[in-house]
Amino acid sequence: MLLLGPPVVSGTETDTQTGAETETGAETQTGIETGAETETGTASESGAGVEPKAKRQRLPNKLRTTRLVVTEVDDGNFEPNAPEEARACYRNQIGCIVRITATINDEKLQKIDNMRPSLLKKLHQIFLFPGRNEKDYKDPDKDLTMKKINKHAMTKFSDALAAWKTRVKARIIDKNEPYSEIVKDNPTITPDHFEIFKAACEAEAAKKKSKYMKGLQQRNIGCHHLRSRGYGGKRSIWAKEDVEAASLGIPDPLAEFTVPQERDVLRARHRWDPVKKVFETNAVTTEFIRLLVILVSDQFDCTLVIFVNDPCAFCRESSTGLRPKATRRLRRRRSPSGTLHSTGR
Incomplete structure (x- = not known):
């Protein structure tokens, strides 16, 4: 069975995330897009070369010093929905709080004495969530109206810690950078903590685990283009791109996939090229769609x-x-x- 739709070509979107956390715990500086996309314009189509856009140096994340009043919380992930400033910087601030509260060698944050109350206290000092009863509960962890918000926040704290370790480990192992370079972007890492972390990264057990995890990573159906805000941050962008494609008479290549979870997974691995006016993806995703269409056509439970x-x-x-x-x-x-x-x- 053929999947009807516009031409789908292989393509990737280049991201540079210096100090930004990726989407297993992704964070991005508020209002600043990381990385640069290589655009091919009309000159490229005619054969003339086009210089890629210069990569902008990303500013380091900073912990807010002013408080934001959250007026709306998402019912699904219990993160701020409004105002826009709070929604955009929530995960950024999660990462900042982790890096100033925990050490890079910490494991299982919830099992460390006083770590949970310390993390949640700093979170609620930055964000005033609706329903927060500060008069009766000085400790936000004891406020029952904050139970789901706190539970989700602790998960994001753990994700942010894991992402922090991954970034620093890559600079130590892959780039062989010394402490003097790494501390410029990670000022909370002390020399002693760095040496402990470096030794752990260079251990044989760590190398064996890293090789195993990279093998699992290769099984993924292609890299997504979600960036730090995940599906929630992309759906509004996808809607605008779909409207543009429809206005040009280009059919939706994922029209057959009406299950939201299916469509999100596949749409995250497509990129709308505003110049070529096509949806781009990679060969693995294309093959996955082909097999999934065959499965859908079988219609057995x-x-x-x-x-x-x-x-x-x-x-x-x-x-x-x-x-x-x-x-x-x-x-x-x-x-x-x-x-x-x-x-x-």
């Missing part, structure tokens, strides 16, 4: 495993959309003759 970039695998259930293979075992399989066989969970 069972869980299937699709191998895209062997041994990359995803499951699809008629009611839940895409899920990693590890989250649910194959329940039934279809034999070459078309018969479904139960395999258990």
Whole structure:
């Protein structure tokens, strides 16, 4: 089965995130876009070379000194929705708080004495959430109206700590940078903490784990273009791009995928080129879509495993959309003759 839509070509979007946290815990300086995109204009189409845009040096993240009054909180992720300033800088401030409160060698923040109350206190000093009862509860962790907000914030703190470690480790192992260079962007790392962290990164067990995790990373269905704000920050941009494509008479290449989770995963791996007026993606995502379209056309209610970039695998259930293979075992399989066989969970 062919997937109807505009021409989809291989392409990548180049991001430079100096000191920015990536989307397992991503943070970006408020109001500043990181990296630079290489644009090919009409001159490129005619054969003439076009110089790529110069990369802008990203300013370091800074902890706010003024408080923001949050007027609206998202019902799904319990992060600020309004005002815009609070929504845009929330994860940025999460990262800043972690780096001034925890050390780069810390593990499992919630198990460290006084770490949770310290992190949450600083968060609520920056953001005044609706319903916060400061009169009766000086400690925000004891305010029951803040329970879901605090729980989500602690998850983001852990993500930010992991992302911080990943960035510093890459500079130590991949770039072989000394402490004198790393401390310029990470002033809270002391020489003693740096030496402990460096030794841990260079240990054989760490190298073995890193190799294993990189192998898992290669199973992903291509790099996404979400940036630091995730799906929530991109949906409004996607809507504008889809309107532009529709105005040009270009059909939606993902029109068949109506399950929100499926569509988000696939849309995050497409990029609208405002010059060429096409959706760009990579070969792995294109192959995944091809196999998923075949699956959709079968229309039978069972869980299937699709191998895209062997041994990359995803499951699809008629009611839940895409899920990693590890989250649910194959329940039934279809034999070459078309018969479904139960395999258990």
